[in-house]
Amino acid sequence: MKADVLIIGGGIQGCATAYHLARKGALVIVIEKDYSGRHASGVNAGGVRLLGRDMAEIPLSKASMEMWQTLDEDLGHDTGFRRQTLVNIAVDEVDLATAQAREAKMHDAGFMHERIIDQAELRERLPHVSANCVGGVISELDGYAIPFKATTAFRLAAENYGAQVIEGEEVLGLRRVGDAWLAQGARHGYEAETVVNCAGAWADKIALMIGDNVPLSHAAPMLMITARMPHFAKPVVGAISRQLSFKQFENGTVLIGGGAKGFADRANNRTRLDYAKLAAACRTTAEFFPIMRKASINRMWAGLEAYMPDNLPVIGPAVNAPRAFHAFGFSAHGFQMGPVVGQVLADLVIGGQSRFNLSPFRIDRFDRKVL
Structure with missing residues (x-):
């Protein structure tokens, strides 16, 4: 199966990324080893919180909060969002x-x-x-949403733009061959120019297949x-x-x-x-x-x-392979940032840059620097 972009992980980050990419005309496949929203994205507390954020996250979180205010209308599906303070x-x-x-x-x-x-x-x-x-x-802007509803809303909106979400498909192998990424799933093989790692608690395994090591717990x-x-x-x-x-x-x-x-x-x-x-x-x-x-x-x-050790996520390009990107390690406060993270990744995949400073979220920020 071929696509422009292969997204590994069908949580809110993966589904939001699929939505923003598909809206821009990319051919997208999302593969999820269980079902969309099975783990953190579908069973968290649903907090849509700007309050108390790490300073590095605030610009992203503020932009995401603006998106939440009209998200139901933008996606055409109910997220359960309520602005409650x-x-x-x-x-x-x-x-x-x-x-x-x-x-x-x-x-x-x-x-x-x-x-x-x-x-x-x-x-x-x-x-x-x-x-x-x-x-x-x-x-005053903060509130909550219903996690499974919100994740499903992004999934359905992505599918409306042509994205394909394949559930029950675990990635067993991933390698770069020429100008393409080849992924072997439990049932099918996949080929894509770009791969995006949104695999949540399993993201360190996917990162290692890409070539990036990360201290994820x-x-x-x-x-x-x-x-x-x-x-x-x-x-x-x-x-x-x-x-x-x-x-x-x-x-x-x-x-x-x-x-x-x-x-x-x-x-x-x-x-x-x-x-x-x-x-x-x-x-x-x-x-x-x-x-x-x-x-x-x-x-x-x-x-x-x-x-992650510093409770900040990994968001951005891989450092040891081309055309690979990461979004994981949100440390129990990533649900609110799902809308903007999907937008950021789509911008990186298609345009190669983001309007946000992503340096605090580099995957190699814990690497020992040799002087």
Whole structure:
């Protein structure tokens, strides 16, 4: 099977890249070893978050946030996006000092999207928050989407422009022969001028086939969702210094995250929950919001996520092979950046450059430099 571009990985990064490339007229094949959105892209918390980003990510994240505001209309499919505001809670004066120091740094860099709020405004926005909390930081543009819906929306939009998504097809081999990349899947062979590595927790294996070595790790971030509750929190909620993350959906259910990790078994394509950590996340949530003491947990799960040592993704060209590009290692905060990352990769593939500074995301940034 032949294409202009072969994308390995059918998560949100791969499907968004396929969409932007197909829109520009490229013949695109996406191959996914399971099904589109099976791992991190389809089972994450769905946070569409600009607040609290690493400074290196902010330009990309801001551009992506603008795209999210009209994404349903642009794709012609429902992503479940809701602009709800994100509040990171300060539990004490130390947290407020941390927020003020970051605010000064942000303003110096020209970023004004984060705003510190006092205790009165915190309680106005979150009436059920614990009386001990003293304030927080908000970003008005932030919100959430439904991960599987959003990933599927990009996939369907890409297919509308002629992209082909092949599921259940694992890459067993990949090599450069002449001016083409040849990939051997479990069922078919593929040939393309360009290859794009969006393989998530398995991306280091694909990178090695391309010729790039990378210190990627993987883990299993856990989530749980409650039965329906009375509505008590419209904003998405986090905390400055605690592992707190939750959102209440329109149907009353509450999704609880916080970054606790279970056990990842990448070789066997599965995860296992750590119930002690989930219990700790429940206690933390109830400390911040006593109303949550009445909540009953309905379901718990974990995804397989790729992490880089500095928690910044790899985005950009391969360094040891031509016509190869990477987008992986988003370290549990890549969902929001999916729309813009797809656009960036399409620009790199077709035009050879991006309007963003991608140097912080180079795949070889951890290589030892010989002087």
